[in-house]
Amino acid sequence: MKKSLLLLLFTSGIFISCEKEQDPFLISATSIGRLSKDVQIRQLDSVFARDSIVRQVNDSEMFRSNNEIEVFDNKGKKLLLMEPVQAFDSTSTIGFIQVLDPRYKTAKGLNTHSTFKDIVQNYNISRIENTLSAAVIFIDDLNIYVTIDKKELPSELRYDTQTRIQASQIPDNAKIKYFMIDWD
Numbered sequence: 001m002k003k004s005l006l007l008l009l010f011t012s013g014i015f016i017s018c019e020k021e022q023d024p025f026l027i028s029a030t031s032i033g034r035l036s037k038d039v040q041i042r043q044l045d046s047v048f049a050r051d052s053i054v055r056q057v058n059d060s061e062m063f064r065s066n067n068e069i070e071v072f073d074n075k076g077k078k079l080l081l082m083e084p085v086q087a088f089d090s091t092s093t094i095g096f097i098q099v100l101d102p103r104y105k106t107a108k109g110l111n112t113h114s115t116f117k118d119i120v121q122n123y124n125i126s127r128i129e130n131t132l133s134a135a136v137i138f139i140d141d142l143n144i145y146v147t148i149d150k151k152e153l154p155s156e157l158r159y160d161t162q163t164r165i166q167a168s169q170i171p172d173n174a175k176i177k178y179f180m181i182d183w184d
Helices: 002-018 041-047 116-122
Strands: 052-056 068-072 078-084 094-099 127-130 134-139 144-149 178-182
Touching (some): 041 068, 116 134
Antiparallel strands (some): 052 068, 068 078, 078 094, 094 178, 127 134, 134 144, 144 178
16 A cells, blocks of 8 residues: 555656746747736736836826836846736736747747748738838737838838738748737
């Protein structure tokens, strides 16, 4: 009996130690590293315990409709810029995240240093919107959208906001300008 119990404990210990640790920089549809879609603003200090959190609120900004939260690593490098769903509510969850650090990436390697070719090869593009200064590419499977500066596009698309931009019109080497996650 003691040998069976000892064997069971030993086997359990092996399985527990072999379990993968969560990647602190992995982006999925419902999480980014240790930050999940359900985490409330008041819980951010524990999620980013090794990092610094800066809440952007001062007297002149009190009448704005949102309040930004910046996350810096312990070396002072800006990692993320976040906005809560409900401004100035500590029980609110995060609605919007701008990814600033290239260490944050999807399971297929998409990050802030990726190109349009990386998007096309690995994801289904839900839609492309034409704005004044960028093409906004939506990947609904991950609640992600990225912008590509119009300077990266052919000249006939740079100054036209009415034309529908097709994926085939965007050069493979076009770089991502902004990488955003929308949980709102």
